[in-house]
Amino acid sequence: MRRLVQWFLAVFTAAMVLLYLSERLNEMEGYAGGNTITVYNWGDYIDPKLIQAFEKKTGIKVIYQTFDSNEAMMAKIAQGGTTFDVAVPSEYAISKMKEEGLLVPLDHSKLPNLKYIDPRFLNLSFDPNNRYSVPYFWGTVGIVYNRKMLGGKSITSWNDLWSRDLRNQILLVDGAREVIGMGLNSLHYSLNDTNKAHLQQAKKKLDALMPNVKAIVGDEIKLLLANEEAAIGVVWSGDAAEIISENDHLDYVVPKEGSNLWFDNMVIPKTAKNIKGAHEFINFMLDPKNAAKNAEYVGYSTPNKKALDYLPKEITNDKRFYPDFDSIGHLEVYKNLGKRMLAYYNELFLEFKMHRK
Amino acid sequence: MMKAMKSNVRNAYLIPYALWIILFVVAPILLILYYSFFDIEGKWTFENYEKFLTPIYLKMTLNSFWYAFLITLFSLLVAYPTAYLLTKTKHKQLWLLLIILPTWVNLLLKVYAFLGIFGTFGLANAILKTIGIGAKQILFTDFSFIFVSVYIFIPFMVLPIFNALEELNPSLIDAARDLGASAWTTFRRVVFPLTLSGVKAGCQAVFIPSLSLFMITRLIAGNRVITLGTAIEEHFLVTQDWGMGATIAVFLMLAMAVIVGMTGSRKRGK
Numbered sequence: 001m002r003r004l005v006q007w008f009l010a011v012f013t014a015a016m017v018l019l020y021l022s023e024r025l026n027e028m029e030g031y032a033g034g035n036t037i038t039v040y041n042w043g044d045y046i047d048p049k050l051i052q053a054f055e056k057k058t059g060i061k062v063i064y065q066t067f068d069s070n071e072a073m074m075a076k077i078a079q080g081g082t083t084f085d086v087a088v089p090s091e092y093a094i095s096k097m098k099e100e101g102l103l104v105p106l107d108h109s110k111l112p113n114l115k116y117i118d119p120r121f122l123n124l125s126f127d128p129n130n131r132y133s134v135p136y137f138w139g140t141v142g143i144v145y146n147r148k149m150l151g152g153k154s155i156t157s158w159n160d161l162w163s164r165d166l167r168n169q170i171l172l173v174d175g176a177r178e179v180i181g182m183g184l185n186s187l188h189y190s191l192n193d194t195n196k197a198h199l200q201q202a203k204k205k206l207d208a209l210m211p212n213v214k215a216i217v218g219d220e221i222k223l224l225l226a227n228e229e230a231a232i233g234v235v236w237s238g239d240a241a242e243i244i245s246e247n248d249h250l251d252y253v254v255p256k257e258g259s260n261l262w263f264d265n266m267v268i269p270k271t272a273k274n275i276k277g278a279h280e281f282i283n284f285m286l287d288p289k290n291a292a293k294n295a296e297y298v299g300y301s302t303p304n305k306k307a308l309d310y311l312p313k314e315i316t317n318d319k320r321f322y323p324d325f326d327s328i329g330h331l332e333v334y335k336n337l338g339k340r341m342l343a344y345y346n347e348l349f350l351e352f353k354m355h356r357k
Numbered sequence: 358m359m360k361a362m363k364s365n366v367r368n369a370y371l372i373p374y375a376l377w378i379i380l381f382v383v384a385p386i387l388l389i390l391y392y393s394f395f396d397i398e399g400k401w402t403f404e405n406y407e408k409f410l411t412p413i414y415l416k417m418t419l420n421s422f423w424y425a426f427l428i429t430l431f432s433l434l435v436a437y438p439t440a441y442l443l444t445k446t447k448h449k450q451l452w453l454l455l456i457i458l459p460t461w462v463n464l465l466l467k468v469y470a471f472l473g474i475f476g477t478f479g480l481a482n483a484i485l486k487t488i489g490i491g492a493k494q495i496l497f498t499d500f501s502f503i504f505v506s507v508y509i510f511i512p513f514m515v516l517p518i519f520n521a522l523e524e525l526n527p528s529l530i531d532a533a534r535d536l537g538a539s540a541w542t543t544f545r546r547v548v549f550p551l552t553l554s555g556v557k558a559g560c561q562a563v564f565i566p567s568l569s570l571f572m573i574t575r576l577i578a579g580n581r582v583i584t585l586g587t588a589i590e591e592h593f594l595v596t597q598d599w600g601m602g603a604t605i606a607v608f609l610m611l612a613m614a615v616i617v618g619m620t621g622s623r624k625r626g627k
Contacts, residue, residue: 069594072595215579215581216575216580216581217579224472229496339597340397343397343596346596350413353583354416
């Protein structure tokens, strides 16, 4: 019994000492005292040097956390409990978060740099007058292909992927809307189609693609494509830009049948504690020089018109990543289809994954 | 008097334990059960259970059991001889430590390492090429999935079997041999039956977690293997259909209870 009490006291003391030390460490790094903001962003989606620059300029400490899907991010914010002062959801997630009252309206007087944003990216249907959100990056979904591995052949459409000589050569990104959407697009249906007959038809068509599919993966897709593990990948444009810069044989195309056009946007979620700091952070990221630096690091396309002046010409003239808007009329933005429909998309995707070659 | 007081004190010691069990074991299970009766819009329903009994989820269940069975079988095939040889070595504890050591490394790191080893230009294919077999697709196949899972679970199989073998009284083996049993008969009739409890414990420790494996299914099997664990993850994180996720979890718990009931040691009554 005495041994037990001694043990218990020892563990308790050790825990207290650790607690004290971690408090002191936080103080030393400036995390205590309340002047912090927590930024909740996609993985590998900001130039870390910008965070340091922001901390130096404003004296506000940034705690940076990442998520890997809009849904996971929303679940965490909806549950509360954790403080997030700035988050970066995609457009359909914003309309959903708006509906559920998870967002704090922005104070535009505290965001003077908003004027640098290209008007084409403002006042979009998912957030009229940008009451809740400010554009961060935008891009497309398309196909990365390896010219060397395909013997010089080029890919221009979704339907090219069904070709017989591409057996076991395709990597797909693990996203229900992206993959089902590609099936829909290949049949010339809308990405936001809610007709179950059309969706079933798309799923059937995707099943026929299975022999060509090597794997359905997450963020590893970048590593696998750069290492020539497969010749073709269905990816987001920014991931494509990143791996193309690592492997010269790779090229990116937005398929001619149509594809997805998406916007990631900065918002202030309901869980925010430091709303003033959050505005300062958003305004800082909207500064043209910072936006340019960020775009160069991340690889996605910036909606900041002034920032384009600070980016190298070979980036801004690249029509694969900065297409003219009149040439991408066939691209669609995801709509919030509602929980039921989204569940149906996911069910089909799960069935597709279980389809054996 | 004294006795009553003593048992009161003893009951008081039980309070923290009971609280723990109620808060962290009973309550979560009840919550899962509760959630499983709601559909995606938060309405009370049995729909999820009906949905589970459709071919897609039944197929998934069968798949999960089949892969879990294979993983357990191969783990056992590797782990039993390993544990047996371990008991014969000089520095048992050192060897045992070496087997346990990999469990200290983060699981994700180990899995990522296999991405490199099994890749088209990885070590495994380089070896296949030099011995003249030629490059094969290893990554994203059933083989790689089972191989990596077995690799991860082996320490959990070796430990209980090793302990059971250690507890075995060596004079029993001598007796068997003195009475004329061959080495094989001794193993079959004496050693194996007496270490069965360790084998059972090991099988439970491997089979149950492999039923709900995820992450490896994506990283190593490229989502070509879909287990119940993958489906639960997807329903909670992507679809936000907590009801369906909870329903699958309920079935998993039932399956586990059955397995534990079947393999559990029946109160060594002797």
